Amino acid sequence: MVIVNITLDFDLPFVFSLKERRKIVNSIKDRLKKFNVSVLDISGEYPKEASLAVCYLAHNEKQAEEIFRNIEKFLERNFPEIEFFIDKEII
Numbered sequence: 001m002v003i004v005n006i007t008l009d010f011d012l013p014f015v016f017s018l019k020e021r022r023k024i025v026n027s028i029k030d031r032l033k034k035f036n037v038s039v040l041d042i043s044g045e046y047p048k049e050a051s052l053a054v055c056y057l058a059h060n061e062k063q064a065e066e067i068f069r070n071i072e073k074f075l076e077r078n079f080p081e082i083e084f085f086i087d088k089e090i091i
Contacts, residue, residue, distance in 0.1 A: 004064045006054040006071070007087040013048060014081075021047045024082070028052065031078065035071055064090055
């Protein structure tokens with residue numbers, strides 16, 4: 001078993017309030033849950049930036065990479081207007 005910890009950092013230049021950011025982040029969180037992962041909003045006070053922590057278990061590193069690629073493709077396909085950066089750690 002391996003544990004995967006992903007930090008997703010989003011750049012939201014078109015957002016001007018925390019309420020708008022929360023709406024976008026909650027939409028992403030709800031959609032990510034279909035991958036059977038745990039998602040936590042770790043964003044700060046600045047409305048133009050958002051961060052999510054995503055954790056999941058996998059049987060081996062091959063399965064962990066497959067789930068990671070699926071999450072990355074999902075974000076690119078469903079949120080093309082949002083620029084994001086990914087930091088991944090496999091334990």
